[in-house]
Amino acid sequence: MMLKGIYAVVLIDLKRFWLDRARIAMGLLQPLLYLFVLGAGLGSSSRLGGGNYQQFIFPGVIGLSMLFTATFAAISIVFDRQIGFFKAVLVSPVPRPAIALGKIAAGSLQAAVQGAIVLPFAPFVGVPLTPLEVVFLLGAMLLSSTMFAAIGLAFAARFTSVTVFPVVSNAVLLPMFFLSGAMYPLALAPRWMQVAAHFDPVAYAVDLMRGALLGHFFFSPWLSIGALALVIAGLAWESVRVLNRGEDDSSLGANRVWGRR
Numbered sequence: 001m002m003l004k005g006i007y008a009v010v011l012i013d014l015k016r017f018w019l020d021r022a023r024i025a026m027g028l029l030q031p032l033l034y035l036f037v038l039g040a041g042l043g044s045s046s047r048l049g050g051g052n053y054q055q056f057i058f059p060g061v062i063g064l065s066m067l068f069t070a071t072f073a074a075i076s077i078v079f080d081r082q083i084g085f086f087k088a089v090l091v092s093p094v095p096r097p098a099i100a101l102g103k104i105a106a107g108s109l110q111a112a113v114q115g116a117i118v119l120p121f122a123p124f125v126g127v128p129l130t131p132l133e134v135v136f137l138l139g140a141m142l143l144s145s146t147m148f149a150a151i152g153l154a155f156a157a158r159f160t161s162v163t164v165f166p167v168v169s170n171a172v173l174l175p176m177f178f179l180s181g182a183m184y185p186l187a188l189a190p191r192w193m194q195v196a197a198h199f200d201p202v203a204y205a206v207d208l209m210r211g212a213l214l215g216h217f218f219f220s221p222w223l224s225i226g227a228l229a230l231v232i233a234g235l236a237w238e239s240v241r242v243l244n245r246g247e248d249d250s251s252l253g254a255n256r257v258w259g260r261r
Helices: 002-019 021-043 053-073 075-083 085-090 096-125 131-156 164-178 191-197 201-214 221-243 253-258
Strands: none
Touching (some): 053 131, 075 131, 096 221
């Protein structure tokens, strides 16, 4: 029942993702703007990243694409809760852990696909892609996208408003992204930013992808892998705990803080 439940949740979410072609296209536009517009502008007057700024930020741009794709994939929970469909899911025979794991798996796959769409632009910014580098990068992307999806689910499981969720999630995600070193080398950042990056899971994801692609690591690769695995496990457990409360409004933390809209 567990595996069948996970498969059913993943299948439904992937069908939604495939049918929303505009979302796929717009999800590609933002990282390309960072890469070719912001990267070209800053790169013309900056020596950050060893002289090729667009090459340096390429892994961070992939991380940006995956972070917001995975997080906002979880908004389907909030929408389903508003129309009452999520209550039907919760009262079905599908175990609550299967719902949580299915949502994380679906969000991870969506984010990985969105990140993979950016990969063909690598030669345009001077990023070499050898078969071995691609294998390592895809592994790092899959682990990172799973962590991003876990973050999205942990947020979405607590919200009932599709208007509040994007505002609050952006208020958290943007600082995490800018502290991650995606746009600058952490080794050159102020000390307080380096310390803050140790508590930012997005920093471990970006650093792992950059190391897999360019060979430059700020954290130990094993530290990044361990940190990401720990965050995934912790957020998955927290999401299951929230889902186990059911749809009783008094138990949803977001309702107590933000109210229903």
